[in-house]
Amino acid sequence: MSVHANPTSPHFKDNAHKALGDPQLQQAMGKLRIGFTAARAASAARLPEFEALRDSARDIKNHTLANLDLYLEAYEKKVVEAGGHVHYARDAAEARKIILDICKEKGAKTVAKGKSMISEEIALNEALDAAGVRPIETDLGEYIIQLRGEIPSHIIGPAVHLTKDQIEAEFRKAHTHLDKDRNLEEPTSLLAEARGVLREKFLSADIGLTGANFLIAETGSSVIVTNEGNGDLSQTLAKTHIVIASLEKIVPTLEDASQLLRVLARSATGQELSVYTTFSTGPRRDGDPDGPQDYHVVLLDNGRTSMIGTEFQEMLRCIRCGACMNHCPVYHAVGGHAYGWVYPGPMGAVLTPSLIGVEKGGLLPNASTFCGRCEAVCPMRIPLPKMMRHWREREFERHLTPSVQRAGLGAWAFFARRPALYRLATRIGMGALGFMGRNKGRFSKLPFASGWTQMRDFPAPEGETFQAQWKRERGGR
């Protein structure tokens, strides 16, 4: 069974262990740590208005969410005026059915897909396959992981966990019609091969399906942002264009979209703007020599309208740039697949429990050091650590936290509420540890701390607590 229907998020700890011991994954992640972060920092530094744009972007989304019903109505009206169709889906099953019905109506055999995280969220490919319609992922990274039967490990770089050699092996296995002695040494030859293979598929696809980065209420346009041009070929060449998007992608006007576009690419890859930003409005017009003859938008709720008004509402500002995971020490260490479902990293740690339940996704908000880098770089200023803390509270309230951890927290709380006892206990503890470690200055083994000492020594305390030192220092003045 696939990870869509059966998330491995409840096994985050095992997943993380395996990831840490996977040399190819570690090689791939090492590169990411440096590349994305440096590119974002440089591009933010080039634009004096960058911080003001982040404020503006946050305010636009807050305003839109507070009036989402009205902007949805306005958007729908404009899409219909332009000759398009709008469908509403309460949940993933409903969204899949709407898309399958369109495929059936059109007699579609193949669907060329631009990159869409919502399509991952609703597990569309499996449903299409089961109905005898072949989904073809056309984003290079998505194509690679489709060959491997994997889910994306990063929301903008789906194959970021793979090395060049792994991709070469996959191409040799899949493209059996090509000369088996061909040279695929250089990454450019892999790119050229994928371009050739996919070009044929673009030209023969019956339906083009894309996601949307934004939906514009003023004009009824859907906006996609890509570097490859695959989304554009998908939606331009097929007879039918289906857009699948969650309903919080709405923004009021073109001017609002440009505020968000200015922070999106810079936060994601450090580009001034992605190569292709495309605004699509309805089907082919009279006299148009190209473009789709039908234009459908499927708007997905899947629990989002219920997030509004809760402590997780701010998560709906997310524009899926990936900056939070690019800057996350936990993501750097374990990669995206350890998170066990569609959305990894800090944004996934907040969103996953909302979408699949805290019972299944509850470990993810615990996979954080609360270093705060995700919030510091989030273009939409989403307080990710605060929301992860909310999830931990909910998990605790619902008694989902393991009993040892609960007992530990209970014991700590007992002392924390009794300052005199706390000082006494820590003084005894620090004194004892300091005495025992006085020779080596470190411990290679400690009771209850094997998780730490297995990998590294535990430094011995100085023998005195901070509070005691503080009192002595201050008292001496």
Added chain:
Amino acid sequence: MSARDEIFASLRRSLHVSGAEGPRRAAAESRLRENPRGVVPQRGNLPRAERIALFKRMAESAFASVSIVENARAVPAEAARWLRDNNLPATLRRGADERLADMPWRETAVAVSEGASDGHDLNGVSHAFGAVAESGTLVMTSGADNPTTLNFLPDNHIVVLSADDLAGDYESIFDWLRARYGKGMMPRALNWITGPSRSADIAQTMLLGAHGPRKLHIVIVDEGTGLL
């Protein structure tokens, strides 16, 4: 209850509104009507010659090449030169745009065909609606004049831009679009293009020519500014 009704009901329950509140409606309607500008970077707010220079610099940093010619009649020779210098066959496909049709292509050796692309054209030429200096971005509109397929299918894309249509920022382009198509109206496809196609999906190495054009050459027609 239909999915649509249920979603709106859930949304309004979460927002504690009925949807009929006058002031809310007025605020949303006024935003849609007035389309207020947000923070517009000052980077592109430059006199004409410097704006052209900024556009050139930004487009080149996105791996496009840029040439400037004195008038539209000089475009075919520049296109022919670029094809020759890149060892490409002297063929081009274009749409019905009169500005392109009026150019003296016959004075060059370039064989020009007309219409949308079916995927078998090596080189295409289009005329831009406009461009944005802020990021070195071309703005293309769909239609018979400049078919969208020419932006994506040919391996090599030449785009002609009139310097008069070069804006400093995206917001100016939105104003021009409203003037051309009407408030709230858009061409079927509006394509912003910033450099040639690329991907970093193989081992996080940036490579040009993923699915769209491998090369993008921009010819700016700049008449009578004394820049040259």
